[in-house]
Amino acid sequence: MDLLFTSFANFIVFALGASIGSFINVVVYRLPAGVSIVSPPSRCPRCLHRLGKGENIPVLGWLRLKGRCRHCHAAIAVRYPLVEAATGLIFLLVFWQFGISIQTVGYWIFCSWLLALSLIDLDTMTLPDRLTKSGLAIGLVFGVVAGLIVQAPVNGVVYHLMSRVVGAVLGIWIFDAIALFGSLALGQAAMGAGDAKLAAMLGAWLGWKYLLLAGFLACAIGAFIGGGAIALGILSRRQKMPFGPFLALGAFITIFSGDAILAAYFRLIFPAI
Template identity: 40%
Template sequence: MTGALIGLSVVIGSVIGSFLNVVVWRVPRGESVVSPPSACPQCAHPIRPYDNVPIVSWLLLRGRCRDCGAAISGRYPAVELGTGVAFALVTWWLGVSWALPAFWYLAAIAIALALIDIDVNRLPDAIVLPSYPVALALLALASWNPTGEPDWAPLLRAALGAAILFAVYFVLIIVYPKGMGFGDVKLAGVLGLYLGWVGWDALVVGWFAAFLLGGVFSVGLLLTRRAKRGSGIPFGPWMLAGAAVGLVLGPAVADWYVGLL
């Protein structure tokens, strides 16, 4: 059952990834993600449904528009494949669970937000703010667990985690406003929901891992002279990467640290 679900996750994730390509391009520009239909940016010809099959269509078209021959960026199939792989990894991690929709949603917005932050150094409210009620509703479903025994403690912990992480980042931006943007603060609350739902270990490790990974990356840029002191880097991707570390490895890392003491 889990193997079949992982395979289905790849398909679902790839389809979602196709939509994320639209989100990543249009949301920073303030455009609708629903209309008009996707079209070639060179010749403006609408993309036919059979040319919009995730990954497969790009391969069959050899990365070029059917109408004008313009090159189609390899980023499109990469996002589709990456989202499919991300959904599969989430399914492998959780197994058959009512929590799957919540964490699939997190994987989807994580990919979109990371790419947008890298592209335009911004975390759009259009994605972050709706994630609060959506994530809360999906995590409530997971806590309700319709086919088993409800467990509301994780949901309460999720709400506290969101408040704590939002407050921590809010203080950080007041103390050092050049270090991050308010979009990072708002994203922190969303990540706090998920990390708190999993556990306090996940919350602490996820918060610390974001700064550790971002710091290591920044040092690497300095050593390779690809950045100077004071150069800013998008922090959203490192917050998301740190959250992933906290969710998956939080309890193990916490146990290891306690063992050292």
């Protein structure tokens, strides 16, 4: 019975995540184009045929159509089911880590925002203010709501809220400074303004301590991948590279392993304590 319940719960969580992933595909496609994310309903971008209920099922709809529109036979990008499946997997990972809790709901929201922003940055080299600012506001509100739900003392709720506010301020200050000094050193824009706003959003969700860890991981991973791409001739030294996905990846790693990473770091630096 326990196995049956667990399997059913995992299926529901994955299906919920895949459905959110389907909506993320809509946001990623329409928001940069300035099109409403609500209307019209999902349709083929070529023949404008409105997708039926069976065609619009996450992942399975694409497989059922064999990757082509049923009416005009135009190819449907494989990225759509991949994003849906990836979102479902992310929802499962968060659920396995935090169980049935307010943290699970919060990190589902947070990771959905990060995925949408990452894909838009990869496509357009921009991070829309509508997503970064709304994500920051939701992060601050979530900090208060989560504190009240777990019945923390008032001073504890205030402390956690202030940690998130300080994290948001630090995020935008630190990455604005990196952008400024990097631009002076390179003689060209080193980082877009949207990256600092995304870092502020990370601070609002993670607090200042975990923001610093996520930012460090993002810079380390970005430097490694960017350096490797330059060495392999994939990128030139002056070619721009979206940094939003690295910030999102740093935040994702921090959600699951932040405590372990910081504990290992402090054991290394202060072995006698």
